[in-house]
Amino acid sequence: MKTCKSSHLDSGLESDLPCRSVVKCGSERMENAAKRRLAANARERRRMQGLNTAFDRLRKVVPQWGQDKKLSKYETLQMALSYIMALTRILAEAERYSTEREWIHLHREHFHAESYHQYVGQKVAPDTDSYAQLFSYHPEHFQIAN
DNA sequence: TAGGCCATCTGGTCCT
DNA sequence: AGGACCAGATGGCCTA
Numbered sequence: 001m002k003t004c005k006s007s008h009l010d011s012g013l014e015s016d017l018p019c020r021s022v023v024k025c026g027s028e029r030m031e032n033a034a035k036r037r038l039a040a041n042a043r044e045r046r047r048m049q050g051l052n053t054a055f056d057r058l059r060k061v062v063p064q065w066g067q068d069k070k071l072s073k074y075e076t077l078q079m080a081l082s083y084i085m086a087l088t089r090i091l092a093e094a095e096r097y098s099t100e101r102e103w104i105h106l107h108r109e110h111f112h113a114e115s116y117h118q119y120v121g122q123k124v125a126p127d128t129d130s131y132a133q134l135f136s137y138h139p140e141h142f143q144i145a146n
Numbered sequence: 147t148a149g150g151c152c153a154t155c156t157g158g159t160c161c162t
Numbered sequence: 163a164g165g166a167c168c169a170g171a172t173g174g175c176c177t178a
Contacts (some may be wrong), residue, residue, distance in 0.1 A: 010149080018150090037155090040155095040156085040157095041154075041155060041156080044154080044155075044156090045153085045155090048153070048154080049153095052152095052153090072150085072151065072152090073152085078157085086157070
C-alpha cells in the first residue's frame, strides 16, 4: 500500500497538493483512518446488537424447558431447529389424518392420558414432558447434528 | 481457578 | 469507496 508520504515524495510536487507538509498529511491520514475505524466499530456493534435482538426474539418463541437460565446462542439455534422439525412433523400428521377426530385419536395413542385430557378438555399448553416427547432437543444432552 | 459464554475490536473479503 | 459480513483475538463476567 502506498503511503501519503511516499506518493508526495515520488511526485515532487509539494506546493500544489492539499497537504502542505508531509507530517500534516500523515497525521490527517491517520486521523481519517482512525475515524473510519471507529465508524466501522460502531457499525459492527450495531450489527451484533441487531443479531442479539433476533436471538432474543427467537428465544421467546422457542421452548425453554422451564429453565431459569436463558439458552445460549448455540442452544437457541439447536432448539429452534428441533422445534421447527417437530412442528413440521405435526403438520404432516395433521394432513395425513385429515379429520380432527382422527388426529386427536392419534395423539391419545401417542401421549400420556393426562396430556391427552389437557389437550382435549382445556386447550392449555402441554407440559414439558409432552414437549419432550414431541421433539428431540434437550439442553442438557443435545448432540451436534451433522 | 478453569471453562463457557459473551461483547468488542480488528483486518480481510465480498458486494453494491 | 464504503458498507456488510465474517472470523480470529482478547478481555470480562459468571459458575461449578
